[in-house]
Amino acid sequence: MAAFAAETGVHLVAEPRSGRFAAFARRFDAAGYDAALERRGLRFLPRSAPGFPPLLAAIHDPPVGLFLRGSSCLGLLGRPAVAIVGARACSPYGAQVARDCGRELAAAGLVILSGLARGVDGHAHRGALEAGGATVAVLGCGIDRDYPASHRDLAAQIAQSGLVVSEYAPGVEPAPWRFPARNRIIAGLAAVTVVVEAREASGALITADLALEEGREVFAVPGEITSSLSTGTNALLRLGATPLTSPRDVLESLGIEPPVPIQLSLGEAAQAVLERLRDAPASADVLARATGLDAGAAAAALLELELAGLASEAEGVYRGAT
Amino acid sequence: MLARAVTYALVGLEARRVEVEAHLPGGLPGFTIVGLADRACQEAKERVRSGTRSAEQQWPRGRVVVNLAPAGLRKEGSGFDLAIALALLAASRQLPPDRLARHAALGELALDGRIRPVRGALAAAEAAGRAGLTQFLCARESAREVALAGVQPVPLRHLAEAVAYLRGEGDPPAGALEEADVALWEEPFFPDLADVRGQERARRALELAAVGRHNLLLAGPPGTGKTMLARRLPGILIPLGERDILEVTRIHSVAGLLSHEHPLVTAPPFRAPHHSASTAALVGGGPGPRPGEVSLAHRGVLLLDELPEFQRPALEALRQPIEDGLVSIARAGGQATFPAAFQLVATMNLCPCGARGDPAAECFCSPQRLAAFRDKLSRALLDRFDLVVTVPRPRAHELAAGSSESSEPVRQRVAVARAHLLTGRLERVPEAGELLDRAVDRLPLSGRGRRRAARVARSAAALAGSEQVLPEHVAEALAYRSPRELAPL
Numbered sequence A: 001m002a003a004f005a006a007e008t009g010v011h012l013v014a015e016p017r018s019g020r021f022a023a024f025a026r027r028f029d030a031a032g033y034d035a036a037l038e039r040r041g042l043r044f045l046p047r048s049a050p051g052f053p054p055l056l057a058a059i060h061d062p063p064v065g066l067f068l069r070g071s072s073c074l075g076l077l078g079r080p081a082v083a084i085v086g087a088r089a090c091s092p093y094g095a096q097v098a099r100d101c102g103r104e105l106a107a108a109g110l111v112i113l114s115g116l117a118r119g120v121d122g123h124a125h126r127g128a129l130e131a132g133g134a135t136v137a138v139l140g141c142g143i144d145r146d147y148p149a150s151h152r153d154l155a156a157q158i159a160q161s162g163l164v165v166s167e168y169a170p171g172v173e174p175a176p177w178r179f180p181a182r183n184r185i186i187a188g189l190a191a192v193t194v195v196v197e198a199r200e201a202s203g204a205l206i207t208a209d210l211a212l213e214e215g216r217e218v219f220a221v222p223g224e225i226t227s228s229l230s231t232g233t234n235a236l237l238r239l240g241a242t243p244l245t246s247p248r249d250v251l252e253s254l255g256i257e258p259p260v261p262i263q264l265s266l267g268e269a270a271q272a273v274l275e276r277l278r279d280a281p282a283s284a285d286v287l288a289r290a291t292g293l294d295a296g297a298a299a300a301a302l303l304e305l306e307l308a309g310l311a312s313e314a315e316g317v318y319r320g321a322t
Numbered sequence B: 001m002l003a004r005a006v007t008y009a010l011v012g013l014e015a016r017r018v019e020v021e022a023h024l025p026g027g028l029p030g031f032t033i034v035g036l037a038d039r040a041c042q043e044a045k046e047r048v049r050s051g052t053r054s055a056e057q058q059w060p061r062g063r064v065v066v067n068l069a070p071a072g073l074r075k076e077g078s079g080f081d082l083a084i085a086l087a088l089l090a091a092s093r094q095l096p097p098d099r100l101a102r103h104a105a106l107g108e109l110a111l112d113g114r115i116r117p118v119r120g121a122l123a124a125a126e127a128a129g130r131a132g133l134t135q136f137l138c139a140r141e142s143a144r145e146v147a148l149a150g151v152q153p154v155p156l157r158h159l160a161e162a163v164a165y166l167r168g169e170g171d172p173p174a175g176a177l178e179e180a181d182v183a184l185w186e187e188p189f190f191p192d193l194a195d196v197r198g199q200e201r202a203r204r205a206l207e208l209a210a211v212g213r214h215n216l217l218l219a220g221p222p223g224t225g226k227t228m229l230a231r232r233l234p235g236i237l238i239p240l241g242e243r244d245i246l247e248v249t250r251i252h253s254v255a256g257l258l259s260h261e262h263p264l265v266t267a268p269p270f271r272a273p274h275h276s277a278s279t280a281a282l283v284g285g286g287p288g289p290r291p292g293e294v295s296l297a298h299r300g301v302l303l304l305d306e307l308p309e310f311q312r313p314a315l316e317a318l319r320q321p322i323e324d325g326l327v328s329i330a331r332a333g334g335q336a337t338f339p340a341a342f343q344l345v346a347t348m349n350l351c352p353c354g355a356r357g358d359p360a361a362e363c364f365c366s367p368q369r370l371a372a373f374r375d376k377l378s379r380a381l382l383d384r385f386d387l388v389v390t391v392p393r394p395r396a397h398e399l400a401a402g403s404s405e406s407s408e409p410v411r412q413r414v415a416v417a418r419a420h421l422l423t424g425r426l427e428r429v430p431e432a433g434e435l436l437d438r439a440v441d442r443l444p445l446s447g448r449g450r451r452r453a454a455r456v457a458r459s460a461a462a463l464a465g466s467e468q469v470l471p472e473h474v475a476e477a478l479a480y481r482s483p484r485e486l487a488p489l
Helices: A002-008 A019-027 A030-039 A092-107 A120-130 A149-161 A178-189 A203-213 A228-239 A247-253 A268-279 A284-291 A295-307 B044-054 B081-091 B121-130 B140-148 B159-167 B200-212 B226-231 B242-254 B279-283 B312-316 B319-324 B367-375 B396-400 B407-423 B430-442 B447-463 B471-479
Strands: A042-046 A065-069 A081-085 A111-114 A135-138 A163-166 A192-195 A217-220 A311-314 A317-320 B002-011 B014-026 B030-034 B063-069 B103-106 B135-139 B152-156 B216-219 B301-304 B326-331 B334-339 B343-348 B387-390
Touching: A002 A019, A030 A042, A081 A092, A081 A120, A081 A178, A081 A203, A092 A111, A092 A120, A092 A247, A092 A311, A092 A317, A111 A120, A111 A178, A120 A135, A120 A149, A135 A149, A135 A178, A149 A163, A178 A203, A192 A203, A192 A228, A192 A247, A203 A217, A203 A228, A217 A228, A217 A247, A268 A284, A268 A295, A268 A311, A268 A317, A284 A295, A284 B200, A295 A311, A295 B200, A295 B430, A295 B471, B002 B081, B002 B121, B014 B081, B014 B121, B030 B044, B044 B081, B044 B159, B063 B081, B081 B103, B081 B135, B081 B159, B103 B121, B121 B135, B121 B140, B121 B242, B135 B140, B140 B152, B140 B242, B152 B159, B200 B216, B200 B226, B200 B387, B200 B407, B200 B447, B216 B226, B226 B301, B226 B343, B242 B334, B279 B312, B319 B326, B407 B447, B430 B447, B430 B471, B447 B471
Parallel strands: A081 A111, A081 A192, A111 A135, A135 A163, A192 A217, B002 B103, B030 B063, B103 B135, B135 B152, B216 B343, B216 B387, B301 B343
Antiparallel strands: A042 A065, A065 A163, A311 A317, B002 B014, B014 B063, B326 B334
8 A cells, every 4th residue: 555655646544445556456566566676776664564663653644655765774764863954045154053963963873864955954964974973864756866966976975874765756756845745754753853044934944843743852043133044943942942052952852961072182272262263253364363373373273173173164254163 | 583581470489480582573563472371461562562662662663472481381460561571672682682681570561661560579589599590670669579589689660771771871770779768677566465454364375375376266255355365466476587587578479468668577477367258368279379368377377356257168278277387279270389387366256146255244146046156166176276265354443454564575475485495395294294184084175185285385384484394384274275165066
């Protein structure tokens, strides 16, 4: 039944009595179907299978099954997962928060879930990959599609160390209404959802709403009240979402002990720059003036911090790690 | 009744000897020029006829045939006029032919007989010098270029002067070089660094670029001083050496950019073509190839303001000259190689609307538009910038502050460091190498990126007066690597 629903795109609750289903069931060869998928490096996990993630099965409208790409074992979907979602056209701030969250939470052993979209989604996936952690991308199109096309390499990397999943059979085109439907799977798979940056009425807010409906924890990253990219997240906070002040908040809510940070020996100049950087993001020139370093020494100190993962640069502005 | 004159045709930067043979076979009046002469060259007939009359010389009776040998070489332009006129006059025995044969001649004739300068006099004079011709008949304006090649110029204002000189009448016009009215070594004017407020990081990068002749990319929102900074680079470069002066002057001579007042290029040239420039304008081209902007910027600076606005083919064509320091152009009309060892400085915004990177503005560029913008710059091209600096918007108090360091002390530092860089060994200490390896693992850095960082680190060490490349120099060099956000999405 699950294969029929997935292949025809029909929404099913119980076995239909149509002649079309009867014909499909008569011709359907479960082993052959799986083998055909297998040859393309794909798998199908029907809702009735024992490996189907219980959290996803518990939502009020679970998919009939999931197509999987990647060789990781199914246990990955059952592990505690955190969804990191947000705007496609994110700011450097959003990109950095998404990446840092992805990296730190993956390093703590959580599975990072997101939608493979540009912007926040892509940065969350990349952060998890950088930490060598597990990440799962949920697609809003056929499992064999790479959408957006510019994330083809990213999808391949995710499939190698994690999983790419979709409720849609191979060949299904991306369509606007499929993405909100995809969001319910992201929200359903995740124990915690983090919204990094979202405009009003954006897809990330749909994910947050769905997560709240299922009674899952939702974190929102506070943003500047003057930025339209933060209106959605700040509205969530107003409605009572938990503000995310550090990736550790997520670990705390899940009762996971955060890993002890490695104490790095930083040079004197780098210490001074880091001190200043903790107050506010700043350009290299501002940091140099504040610390009294010349431009060359400040550049060297900032690189030291970057290599230590304590700072990052985007569009000429340096930020301290969250 | 036959006579010969020697002149030169330009093929790329090289001048090829052309013998102008004039023959007066008698018969019906007429004037024919043979030997693959182009249109401008065919039109020499009218100029030579009028010019000769204006010089109060007899136009030969009967048929006039002029051959430009070698007949297989394409001849373009008006530089053959003088030689044609003199060969004709020698053929009709109004001039001594044997005396003419010891001279080279180059110049265009006006209808009133005056002699006008043509491009490429330096290259032609050098070729004449190599062939053992020690006297060079040319326009007064070209005399300085000819003298530069070590050949004795015979500066002429009018065809009549040439005739008088060759007949041995009157004073030879060789003394006409008036040194006083030409500021030969005049310092060209470059804007001063003191005009730029703040932007210490970008200034530092500019200084490093001057020391190591590194290619520099300045990115950032509009109005942050990117172009201002870029235009101040030539002012902190060290002046050209003697060999470079000759080489650069030759290119500018072929391009016809020299004037009587500025016959020599003594400072590093600075070229800033507009972003509508075609591929041929940038790298050179044309039926008989002419040097493009990259060659005119040889030993100097090529500024590409608003880099992503240039046509992509034009930008990609820059890759070979950047790597090899020269550009080879093949055309049906001939093949030419021009030197193009320039230093590339480019500026760009971070997105099409320009708001990115400006905290006070919000960028509304769609991801597609942004991707199309960044697609203009291939990884391969971005990889060729040793230094990439994102220039932030200056704060109000920086703009209000007093003036910053001016160009002169910076240039002195650069000169010392450059000498140190070229003579010192500057080896990397092991810790610096380890830092470089660690950076390759942690940062998005390609193999070429690693090499570039190593090069910039050497410049930083030279500027610090250090004998070795220390970790701090490598760290600084890595801070100017090309950032992730400039790559195609």
